[in-house]
Amino acid sequence: MADIVNLRQARKQKVRAEQERLAEQNRALHGRSRADRERDRSIADKAEKFVAGHRREVLGDPDSPDFNPNNATGFSDKSDA
Template sequence: MGEIINLRQARKQKARIEKERQAGENRVLFGRSKAERERDRLTSEKTENFVAGHRREKPDDPGKR
């Protein structure tokens, strides 16, 4: 004979597990400290300035045309 389960409780348990999984993903994506965000911002700015400084031609102004 199979195990008898309460479907309402099973649904709630499944929802709790899914909610915890989503929370874990959010902690990875958005759970960075201010110092980490600042470091990443400075790194991207430094990279952009390096690339912009080595361009042969300046990008066209969109309003000039």
């Protein structure tokens, strides 16, 4: 025979577990020292600069009036033959 479950208590237990999971996540994100946050920010900035510095080409802003995708450098569909 199945165990009897009080649905009101089960719902409350589920809500408590979700709140505890969210609290644990917030402690991991926000419970760090200033030095830790600055170190992580510095690492992220260096990684972004590294990736940006190794991009093949920098296309103009698509919203700018001088941007024309037909004049963009790169591979063309036309063969040289």
